[in-house]
Amino acid sequence: MTEAAVSPIRTTCPYCGVGCGVVAANGGAGPVSGDNDHPANRGRLCVKGASLGETLGSHGRLLKARVDGCESELPAALDAVAAAIQDSVAKYGPSSVAFYLSGQLLTEDYYVANKLAKGFIKTPHVDTNSRLCMSSAVAAHKRAFGADAVPACYEDLELADLLVLSGSNAAWNHPILYQRMKTAAREGRRVVVIDPRATATTELADLHLKLKPGTDTVLFNGLLVWLADHQGLDSEYIRDHCAGFGDTLAEARIAAPDTASVAIQCDLPRADVDTFYQWFAATPRTVTGFSQGVNQSVAGTDKGNAIINCHLATGRVGQPGASPFSLTGQPNAMGGREVGGLANTLAAHMDYDTPGAQARVAKFWQTDGVADGPGLKAVDLFEAIYRGDIRVVWIMATNPAVSLPDTDRVREALARCPTVIVSDCVANTDTTAFADILLPAAGWGEKDGTVTNSERCISRQRAFLPLAGDARPDWWLMSEVAWRLGFGEAFGFNTPAAVFREHAALSGCDNNGTRVFDISALAELSDQGFDALSPIQWPASEEAPHGQARLFTAGQFCTPDGRARFIPIQTRLPRESPATALPMIVNTGRIRDQWHTMTRTARTPRLLQHRSEPFIEVHPEDVERLGLSNGALATLTRNQGRFTGRVRSTDAQRPGEVFVPIHWNQQFASEGLATQLTARITDPVSGQPESKFGLADLTPFPARWHGRLLCREPQPRRWQAGYWSYAPLAECGSWWLAGSERVDWPRNASQWLGGPLQQVMSDPTNGCFRAARIVDGRLISILLVDARPERLPAVDWLASCFALKSLSDEQSRTLLAGRDIAREATGAIICSCFQVGERQIEKSVANGADSVEALAAALKCGTNCGSCLPELKSMLSHSLGKAV
Numbered sequence: 001m002t003e004a005a006v007s008p009i010r011t012t013c014p015y016c017g018v019g020c021g022v023v024a025a026n027g028g029a030g031p032v033s034g035d036n037d038h039p040a041n042r043g044r045l046c047v048k049g050a051s052l053g054e055t056l057g058s059h060g061r062l063l064k065a066r067v068d069g070c071e072s073e074l075p076a077a078l079d080a081v082a083a084a085i086q087d088s089v090a091k092y093g094p095s096s097v098a099f100y101l102s103g104q105l106l107t108e109d110y111y112v113a114n115k116l117a118k119g120f121i122k123t124p125h126v127d128t129n130s131r132l133c134m135s136s137a138v139a140a141h142k143r144a145f146g147a148d149a150v151p152a153c154y155e156d157l158e159l160a161d162l163l164v165l166s167g168s169n170a171a172w173n174h175p176i177l178y179q180r181m182k183t184a185a186r187e188g189r190r191v192v193v194i195d196p197r198a199t200a201t202t203e204l205a206d207l208h209l210k211l212k213p214g215t216d217t218v219l220f221n222g223l224l225v226w227l228a229d230h231q232g233l234d235s236e237y238i239r240d241h242c243a244g245f246g247d248t249l250a251e252a253r254i255a256a257p258d259t260a261s262v263a264i265q266c267d268l269p270r271a272d273v274d275t276f277y278q279w280f281a282a283t284p285r286t287v288t289g290f291s292q293g294v295n296q297s298v299a300g301t302d303k304g305n306a307i308i309n310c311h312l313a314t315g316r317v318g319q320p321g322a323s324p325f326s327l328t329g330q331p332n333a334m335g336g337r338e339v340g341g342l343a344n345t346l347a348a349h350m351d352y353d354t355p356g357a358q359a360r361v362a363k364f365w366q367t368d369g370v371a372d373g374p375g376l377k378a379v380d381l382f383e384a385i386y387r388g389d390i391r392v393v394w395i396m397a398t399n400p401a402v403s404l405p406d407t408d409r410v411r412e413a414l415a416r417c418p419t420v421i422v423s424d425c426v427a428n429t430d431t432t433a434f435a436d437i438l439l440p441a442a443g444w445g446e447k448d449g450t451v452t453n454s455e456r457c458i459s460r461q462r463a464f465l466p467l468a469g470d471a472r473p474d475w476w477l478m479s480e481v482a483w484r485l486g487f488g489e490a491f492g493f494n495t496p497a498a499v500f501r502e503h504a505a506l507s508g509c510d511n512n513g514t515r516v517f518d519i520s521a522l523a524e525l526s527d528q529g530f531d532a533l534s535p536i537q538w539p540a541s542e543e544a545p546h547g548q549a550r551l552f553t554a555g556q557f558c559t560p561d562g563r564a565r566f567i568p569i570q571t572r573l574p575r576e577s578p579a580t581a582l583p584m585i586v587n588t589g590r591i592r593d594q595w596h597t598m599t600r601t602a603r604t605p606r607l608l609q610h611r612s613e614p615f616i617e618v619h620p621e622d623v624e625r626l627g628l629s630n631g632a633l634a635t636l637t638r639n640q641g642r643f644t645g646r647v648r649s650t651d652a653q654r655p656g657e658v659f660v661p662i663h664w665n666q667q668f669a670s671e672g673l674a675t676q677l678t679a680r681i682t683d684p685v686s687g688q689p690e691s692k693f694g695l696a697d698l699t700p701f702p703a704r705w706h707g708r709l710l711c712r713e714p715q716p717r718r719w720q721a722g723y724w725s726y727a728p729l730a731e732c733g734s735w736w737l738a739g740s741e742r743v744d745w746p747r748n749a750s751q752w753l754g755g756p757l758q759q760v761m762s763d764p765t766n767g768c769f770r771a772a773r774i775v776d777g778r779l780i781s782i783l784l785v786d787a788r789p790e791r792l793p794a795v796d797w798l799a800s801c802f803a804l805k806s807l808s809d810e811q812s813r814t815l816l817a818g819r820d821i822a823r824e825a826t827g828a829i830i831c832s833c834f835q836v837g838e839r840q841i842e843k844s845v846a847n848g849a850d851s852v853e854a855l856a857a858a859l860k861c862g863t864n865c866g867s868c869l870p871e872l873k874s875m876l877s878h879s880l881g882k883a884v
């Protein structure tokens with residue numbers, strides 16, 4: 001008799017801010033698919049979402065607590081947490097304790113953290129990695145609208161006749177939204193992409209403004225001036241619904257007096273600037289989507305307001321197909337904003353300076369007062385740890401040792417901190433290495449609660465797996481500590497539904513329409529109602545019990561007089577101290593198939609096939625000028641920081657500028673931390689660090705030899721080579737290696753391969769060495785070394801040999817050649833869904849395929865999630881020498 005299948009569970013993808021609905025079949029043992037009923041994605045998933053099922057399992061999970069390096073029972077570890085907090089508060093005051101949270105947490109986790117810290121421990125120092133993601137957009141919304149509220153909804157991206165995407169590579173970072181924008185293409189719909197580099201998203205663009213980094217405010221100030229000078233303003237809207245237009249326009253005229261000046265300052269063709277301005281003026285239905293390229297800047301808040309100014313000036317806010325639209329990076333960055341998870345906010349969209357807010361929140365929480373003012377924002381918070389002002393830090397579901405700028409300083413801060421508490425579902429991260437107390441947290445699939453996506457849509461994350469080992473939800477771990485600290489009565493939550501109800505009730509407390517974040521209509525949900533909750537866009541109040549798609553539609557804002565504010569914007573360009581005279585400008589960002597610091601996505605070999613190593617995108621002129629070569633290694637150096645990656649020569653970059661991915665950590669590469677190249681410089685309003693403008697020197701990596709090592713050992717491991725990078729493959733681990741030292745390979749290879757060698761081939765004249773370990777006919781490990789990296793064979797066939805129970809004679813004979821003569825290598829995987837590689841695509845094009853449809857017919861590539869379509873088009877254009 002077969003066991004009955006478990007019903008499919010509807011939950012939400014834990015990666016990006018699109019917030020796609022996911023269906024997990026058969027308790028996670030079955031496939032993970034898109035939820036046809038979820039309004040964000042209507043059944044579609046990008047390759048990351050589609051691979052979620054492959055990230056489950058206990059491998060690499062933190063299953064037991066650890067205290068001072070020793071395994072501990074969970075109650076004892078929680079005792080240790082409470083004792084550390086109690087001791088620090090007694091000796092150094094509440095402000096010696098800090099919480100560093102994450103947009104990966106559920107809203108219920110966030111709520112309990114905020115309540116415990118600000119309401120009971122009374123420390124104001126609660127911040128989140130969302131500070132690195134969208135805090136500039138938050139600050140811009142508050143300055144313009146009086147509240148951190150996104151006026152638009154996803155449908156607006158489809159309704160817009162002009163779509164402006166500023167600092168947003170949506171094709172890779174919001175793939176399903178990008179697919180929706182692409183599908184909505186129609187006669188007359190135009191797309192403008194504003195980005196210093198060509199990305200997969202520019203494939204959709206009718207106009208790409210490849211502007212000089214950091215000059216976005218000049219471009220939008222210029223637009224405001226142009227609108228004023230060409231009858232492009234909605235004067236009635238400005239008169240009836242806004243304030244501050246005159247001063248703002250005057251400032252804009254100083255910063256960007258005319259198109260010619262804008263073109264020079266932004267380093268753009270004047271005709272392109274004119275075209276953009278004309279299109280914007282002539283298109284009532286315009287949406288400007290902006291993302292990390294705008295937010296992660298020393299002038300991120302100003303950039304957001306410069307965009308919003310133009311939308312207010314044309315009355316295009318909260319209208320169908322017409323709005324500014326901040327696209328959030330993380331799955332629950334918005335949920336953190338709702339509860340007050342940013343250091344400068346208090347709770348439920350109330351700030352410390354909101355009249356009566358502190359007393360109201362204290363009364364609601366039934367405590368004798370709350371922290372008495374804003375806390376430190378992320379970068380400053382870690383500086384306070386470095387100085388010793390903060391002595392206990394509890395880090396949840398995030399990896400600041402990789403993600404914060406100037407990582408060496410962050411690591412030093414964590415090393416100095418007397419008590420570092422880390423709760424995570426992953427055992428070994430760069431940050432858990434510093435933990436004095438490690439708490440096992442529930443992972444995706446085990447979590448139960450809510451998240452809010454970029455369009456304010458609250459969705460349920462539902463558990464479909466039992467908790468692994470001693471893992472517990474973060475809200476539960478914190479409530480247990482609260483009990484131990486003597487605050488138990490206020491933390492008597494026994495379900496996430498109970499936390500959510502309290503959160504919803506606080507949003508409505510003394511609200512009376514004064515705060516747009518109001519979900520009080522959900523405050524009485526039963527446990528069953530919570531379980532069945534369908535996606536709903538806040539507010540969900542008495543006036544809008546079923547949610548609301550758009551905000552500020554009637555031109556009424558959350559300021560005391562109900563008017564939106566124009567914000568005068570001066571030009572402030574990114575720059576580092578004059579002492580930093582390094583030649584290359586460094587831009588950092590995400591890649592298509594990885595998420596944040598790779599702790600989850602790198603568990604899936606499929607997601608490492610698209611980009612397997614750290615890389616540096618460099619303009620061909622710089623490649624030549626600096627003596628680099630495409631495909632060889634190069635190093636970016638900034639002070640003590642180094643980033644080594646494979647050169648990708650591309651005119652997507654502007655000369656003098658490079659792009660590096662943010663994902664690689666020290667578990668996966670010797671020198672892959674992008675944050676080694678960015679300084680601790682932040683936006684003065686939002687505190688968001690500048691991640692799009694570092695300075696570095698770029699030089700060839702002086703490799704004497706290059707190697708590929710494959711072995712059965714599944715764990716990442718550090719090598720004594722100048723350069724190494726790890727990627728798991730389906731049946732083995734795989735390393736790229738390179739070094740400048742001489743190595744006596746015949747003498748040392750057995751150490752690298754873990755035992756005696758069965759096959760050896762050595763050609764010292766050409767710097768070539770190859771060896772393999774084979775035990776009982778099974779391939780255990782193989783090393784290929786060559787002085788020239790292009791002579792190393794592709795390893796796809798070798799990797800497949802690890803799946804064989806026993807190598808045939810023929811396979812053994814050809815092993816060191818690195819290829820099966822009868823089988824052709826696929827090259828780097830472009831379509832992850834159908835495992836279609838670069839070389840297969842090139843071959844298909846050579847055989848006559850001249851469109852993505854023809855490639856789809858031949859290879860199926862691009863026919864599932866569509867994430868690879870921009871790259872397929874780009875490859876076709878490149879091969880055919882014309883746009884397709």
Ligand code: SF4
Pocket residue numbers: 013014015016017018019020041044045046047048049050174175176177
């Ligand atoms: Fe997940 Fe974002 Fe992909 Fe949707 S678009 S499946 S939320 S990573």
